[in-house]
Amino acid sequence: MKKITVKKLIAMTLSVALSASMLAGCGGSQSAESTASGTTSKEEGAAIAEAVEADPSSVSGHIEVGGWPSGDDGFEAAMAGFNEIYPNIEVELVFTDTTAHHQALQTALTAGSGAPDVAMVEGAYISQYRDSSALCDLNTLGAADLKNDFVEFKWDQATSSDGRKLVAIPWDLGPTLYYYRTDVFAECGLPTDPDEVAELMSTWEGVLQVAEAVSIPGERWLLPSAAYPYQWMFINRDYYDEKLNLNLEREGDLECLQACLDIRNNGWDMNVDMWSAEAYAAYSAGTCVSVAAGSWFSGFLKTDIDPDGAGHWGAASLPGGLPSTNWGGSFLVIPEQSQNKEAAWAFIKYMLATTEGQNAMFKAVDYFPAYTPAWDAAPELYTKGDDYFGGQAPNALAAQIAAEVPVVNNTIMDTTAEGYLYSSFNAGAEAGETPEQIRERLGKDITAACAELKEQQIQTLKDAGAWEE
Incomplete structure (x- = not known):
């Protein structure tokens, strides 16, 4: 049986995908709310985790994994090791460009159908999903046991505002x-x-x-x-900051x-x-x-x-x-609508929480593992001259x-704010402004553009019981 097929999506039907600006404008539970009923219970999650660990050969079926290049090259490099342990799981890689992937994922999560079983999420977008009920709480699958093996600031980014849920496993960093x-x-x-x-x-x-x-x-x-x-x-x-004050003075x-x-x-x-x-x-x-x-x-x-x-x-x-x-890095998530969470969790655990999976991918595509045991398992990959x-x-x-990057506070406003670093600077430079005037311009531009997003972020935090007036 052929264990992997690759589907390169050259074009997307934009009539069923949100624009990039709409995606950046959606936040928290509103941005990724599934219409599918129910979520994975602790009992269901425990059964999935036990099946994946106790008898890998019993885990079977077909899963789709969605993302953007060069993630597909990384998965292909590690697929032989995955197939050896999970011989009865067939993996189809559905890959397109970063923006189109996130547009399609957002649309599918909102509709409650059409999402891949496993999806990559880029670091710029993770704050939009961390409080989503459309994604499986990976703690129900035993992910909490892996926490100490991952870089702290990346694990924090995938944790819900109230600290109870984990919606994603970190793949890589961007030192x-x-x-x-x-x-x-x-x-x-x-x-x-x-x-x-x-x-x-x-x-x-x-x-x-x-x-x-x-x-x-x-x-x-x-x-x-x-x-x-x-x-x-x-x-x-x-x-x-944690009070959602814009902090531009550095x-x-x-x-x-x-x-x-x-x-x-x-x-x-x-x-x-x-x-x-x-x-x-x-x-x-x-x-x-x-x-x-x-x-x-x-x-x-x-x-x-x-x-x-x-x-x-x-x-x-x-x-x-x-x-x-740090700049960016990616995560893997399991949408609640997936019909094969066992195989999806097996895929994530092997690729992201084993030294074999992470280092095979790192060697292929230079995605620096957030999984710290990988660093010690193959020191030559991390110290050898290139x-x-x-x-x-x-x-x-x-x-x-x-090892030196601190935990920071990420929000659903970040991608919008980032865009103004360029446009506000260019406008200020064109107008002959001083550094102080450019910084002031940037603050006004971000505040105006993110006003509605900030209200959404506050409401998300309130819903999670993590906001104090």
């Missing part, structure tokens, strides 16, 4: 790294060793020094957009904004989105010299952006003296960063 073209740095007389690069760029003055050295206005640029260094300050999406934020303005005014950025075709082409050509992202970006470089770039890239800690932080990075070891740096 944030600064990626740079070592060949261009060397050409310009700059250091290429990651520690030396980090030291040189540890101040905003040093960042500007590098920007000037590598940039040829109109031909070569330091960054895709000058807004990104400011975005790095908020990259873990910690815009609001140590060194005005110095950072001034550096961003200097980069823009000197023509040292492309003024394009980092995910655009123009940026991708420039990374590969060496005309956009650097970008920062979660460590999963290593896999993007190797497979999608610059597969011929081995030896041309390095990875260091974030510039500007910014602290260790030929693509000229013998540097980005994973060792990522492990160090991952």
Whole structure:
């Protein structure tokens, strides 16, 4: 029996999917409320957990797993090990782009049918689902026993507001790294060793020094957009405190904004989105010299952006003296509407809560495991030099960063707030505003755009008994 089939969805019927803005505008229990009746009881969950553990060969059937690339490559890399333990489960991967996947998932959860048995959820969206009754409470399946094996801040993101439910198991982290073209740095007389690069760029003055050295206005640029260094300050999406006060004032934020303005005014950025075709082409050509992202970006470089770039890239800690932080990462959930929760839970447990599953996927796609036993089980994956990075070891740096990332307060407003980091900066820069004026503009823009979302978030917290006036 063929254990895995792959369905690549090239187009989605948008008439049955919510727009990205609508999805970002839905929160808490309202965003992911299923019309399906009932939820998995403790007794049902215990029976599922026992079946998965006691007799894996008895767990059978077909499940769909939905997500976005390169998650499918990760699952395929670990599928042989999964099939060995669970020979009677057939897995179909239904993968499309990130936005379309979340649109379709949202629509299916709202309708009460049509969702995959297991679904990936990107870190930007997890706060919209953490209080949802449309997703199985994985604690009923015994997930609570796994808590100490996962990085704390990721487990916290998947836990309901009242602390009672767990709607997702963390897959990976995004320890944030600064990626740079070592060949261009060397050409310009700059250091290429990651520690030396980090030291040189540890101040905003040093960042500007590098920007000037590598940039040829109109031909070569330091960054895709000058807004990104400011975005790095908020990259873990910690815009609001527990009282939902917007917190934009950060140590060194005005110095950072001034550096961003200097980069823009000197023509040292492309003024394009980092995910655009123009940026991708420039990374590969060496005309956009650097970008920062979660460590999963290593896999993007190797497979999608610059597969011929081995030896041309390095990875260091974030510039500007910014602290260790995280960008993104993904989770796996089981919708309550799934008709085969046994097989779904078996899939999640093997892929995310075994060292074999996690490390097979990590080796294939650079998704840094949130499951900490994986780090010790195959230390060579985390410490060995990487030929693509000229013998540097980005994973060792990522492990160090991952251990230092604090728990933060994520909300359903975060994705909307994140978008204004770019638009408000660009508008302020175009208007010739000062850093103080740009920060003030950003605060007004986020407050206005998130007013309704904030009320939804407060109501969700009230419903969970986790809000005090």
